[in-house]
Amino acid sequence: MRNIRMxxxxxxxxxxxxxxxxxxxxxxxxxxxxxxxxxGEEISITASGRTDxxxxxxxxxxxxxxxxxxxxxxxxxxxxxxxxxxxxxxxxDEVPLNFHSSHFAKRKTYRYSIDTNKFADVFERHxxxxxxxxxxxxxxxxxxxxxxxxxxxxxxxxxxSTKPTHVRTILRASLEQxxxxxxxxxxxxxxxxxxxxxxxxxxxxxGEGKLDVEDFERILKAKDRSAAGPTAMSHGLTLMExxxxx
Amino acid sequence: MRNIRMxxxxxxxxxxxxxxxxxxxxxxxxxxxxxxxxxGEEISITASGRTDxxxxxxxxxxxxxxxxxxxxxxxxxxxxxxxxxxxxxxxxDEVPLNFHSSHFAKRKTYRYSIDTNKFADVFERHxxxxxxxxxxxxxxxxxxxxxxxxxxxxxxxxxxSTKPTHVRTILRASLEQxxxxxxxxxxxxxxxxxxxxxxxxxxxxxGEGKLDVEDFERILKAKDRSAAGPTAMSHGLTLMExxxxx
Numbered sequence: 001m002r003n004i005r006m007x008x009x010x011x012x013x014x015x016x017x018x019x020x021x022x023x024x025x026x027x028x029x030x031x032x033x034x035x036x037x038x039x040g041e042e043i044s045i046t047a048s049g050r051t052d053x054x055x056x057x058x059x060x061x062x063x064x065x066x067x068x069x070x071x072x073x074x075x076x077x078x079x080x081x082x083x084x085x086x087x088x089x090x091x092x093d094e095v096p097l098n099f100h101s102s103h104f105a106k107r108k109t110y111r112y113s114i115d116t117n118k119f120a121d122v123f124e125r126h127x128x129x130x131x132x133x134x135x136x137x138x139x140x141x142x143x144x145x146x147x148x149x150x151x152x153x154x155x156x157x158x159x160x161s162t163k164p165t166h167v168r169t170i171l172r173a174s175l176e177q178x179x180x181x182x183x184x185x186x187x188x189x190x191x192x193x194x195x196x197x198x199x200x201x202x203x204x205x206x207g208e209g210k211l212d213v214e215d216f217e218r219i220l221k222a223k224d225r226s227a228a229g230p231t232a233m234s235h236g237l238t239l240m241e242x243x244x245x246x
Numbered sequence: 247m248r249n250i251r252m253x254x255x256x257x258x259x260x261x262x263x264x265x266x267x268x269x270x271x272x273x274x275x276x277x278x279x280x281x282x283x284x285x286g287e288e289i290s291i292t293a294s295g296r297t298d299x300x301x302x303x304x305x306x307x308x309x310x311x312x313x314x315x316x317x318x319x320x321x322x323x324x325x326x327x328x329x330x331x332x333x334x335x336x337x338x339d340e341v342p343l344n345f346h347s348s349h350f351a352k353r354k355t356y357r358y359s360i361d362t363n364k365f366a367d368v369f370e371r372h373x374x375x376x377x378x379x380x381x382x383x384x385x386x387x388x389x390x391x392x393x394x395x396x397x398x399x400x401x402x403x404x405x406x407s408t409k410p411t412h413v414r415t416i417l418r419a420s421l422e423q424x425x426x427x428x429x430x431x432x433x434x435x436x437x438x439x440x441x442x443x444x445x446x447x448x449x450x451x452x453g454e455g456k457l458d459v460e461d462f463e464r465i466l467k468a469k470d471r472s473a474a475g476p477t478a479m480s481h482g483l484t485l486m487e488x489x490x491x492x
Contacts, residue, residue: 009367009368009369011369011371056369077364080365085366085368085371086368088365088368089365090365118323119322119335119336120331120334121255122255122256122257122332122333122334123255123257123302125257
C-alpha cells in the first residue's frame with residue numbers, strides 16, 4: 001500500500017465544486033475516474049478541503065491510497081493524460097501512510113481577484129469578479145489588515161458552517177492593485193465555509209464607502225454573519241497553496 | 247450617417263475566426279447581430295484584418311456606418327450588453343466617414359504566447375501554446391531580431407496568401423520570458439496570412455536546436471515557405487493593438 005500526495009490545479013468554471021455529488025461533474029469525480037482508468041482500482045481521494053462550484057485551484061493538495069506500482073515520477077504525467085485540460089496534476093510524491101491532506105494541512109493561501117474596470121477583461125472573465133465601481137482601495141487594505149491574528153470569524157462564516165469553533169488565525173493578508181485589477185491574498189491556519197468570500201464581500205462595501213474601517217472591525221467582533229456584507233461570487237476565488245510540515 | 251470606430255477584445259476560443267462564414271459563429275457575425283438588436287439596422291462591420299479560428303484580440307479595431315443617433319459615449323456599454331461575455335467593446339469613437347479600419351491601419355502588434363512548462367497552466371490553456379521542451383531562448387531572441395526591418399516575408403507567409411507583394415516592415419520584435427512562459431511581441435506595418443505563427447513555428451525549431459540563427463536568416467532570404475518551420479497553433483496568438491494616425 002502506498003499513500004500518494006499530489007498538488008493539483010484546476011479551472012473550476014464548469015464543475016459543481018470539488019467534492020463528489022450525486023449529480024456528478026465534480027473535480028473529485030473526474031480525478032477518481034482518471035485514477036480508475038490508470039490503475040484499475042476504485043480509489044477515493046482526500047483533499048485539503050472542498051472548493052465550491054466555480055472556485056479554482058492552483059495548489060490544491062490531494063492524497064490517496066493505492067496498490068499501484070507506478071514509479072512516483074510517472075504519476076503526474078500518467079494521470080494528466082487521463083484528465084481533461086482544465087484539471088492538471090503539477091507534482092506527485094509518496095508520503096507516510098498516515099498522511100491526510102486535510103488533517104495535516106498547516107496553512108492555506110487563497111487569492112480573491114476583482115476586476116474594477118468598466119468592461120471586464122474577457123480573458124479573465126471566469127477568474128476575476130467583475131465589480132465596475134470606483135473603490136477606496138487604501139480603506140479596503142486597512143480593513144483587510146484587521147483580519148490578521150486570531151479571531152472568532154463567525155461574522156465571516158456561512159451560517160451553514162457546522163464547525164465546533166470559528167476561531168482561526170490569519171497569518172498574512174495583503175492586497176495588490178494594478179490597472180483596475182485587485183488581488184487579495186489571505187493565508188491562515190484554516191478557513192471557515194465561505195470565509196474568504198464573505199471577507200471580500202464586506203471589503204467591497206468598505207471600498208464603496210458603505211462601511212468604514214471601524215465598521216469592519218465592529219463586524220469582526222460582532223460574531224454575527226448578518227452584520228457582514230454579502231458573499232462575493234465564487235469565480236473570483238482561487239486556492240493558491242496548502243502548506244504542510246513535510 | 248456616422249462612422250463609428252471601436253476597439254474590441256475577444257476570446258477567440260469558441261469562434262470560427264473573425265470573418266463571416268456561411269456556417270456562422272464568427273466574431274463578425276456576433277457583433278453584427280448585437281448591432282442589429284441595438285440599432286435595428288443591418289450593419290456590416292469592417293475590421294483592421296481577419297483573425298483565424300482560435301486567435302484572440304485585445305485591441306482589434308472595427309468600424310461601421312450607421313444612422314443610429316446613440317450618443318458616442320453610450321455605444322460601448324449598449325453594445326456590450328448585447329454581446330456574449332467573450333467579446334467586449336473597450337472604446338468607441340466617431341471618425342470621418344472615409345475612415346476604414348483596414349486601409350488606414352499603420353501598425354499592428356501581435357503577441358504569441360508559449361508555455362514551456364511540463365504541465366500546461368490550466369488557466370491559460372486557451373491562450374498559450376503548450377510546448378513542453380527546454381528551449382534555447384537566447385538563440386530564439388537573436389533569430390527573432392533578424393525579422394526587424396523591411397523584408398520579403400514569403401518564407402513566413404501561408405502559400406494561400408494572395409497579396410501582390412510579400413514585402414513588409416517589422417518595426418519591433420521582442421521576447422519576454424518568465425517562469426517557463428514566453429511571450430513574443432511583433433509590431434509591423436502589416437502582416438501576411440499566418441506570418442506571426444510561421445515565424446514562431448520556425449523560432450521554436452531554433453529553440454530546440456534544430457536550426458541555428460544563420461539557418462533562420464537563410465530561411466528569411468529564401469522567400470520559400472517550404473524552407474521555414476511549421477505554423478504554430480492559432481490559440482497562442484493575440485492581436486494586441488492596431489495603430490492609426492488619428
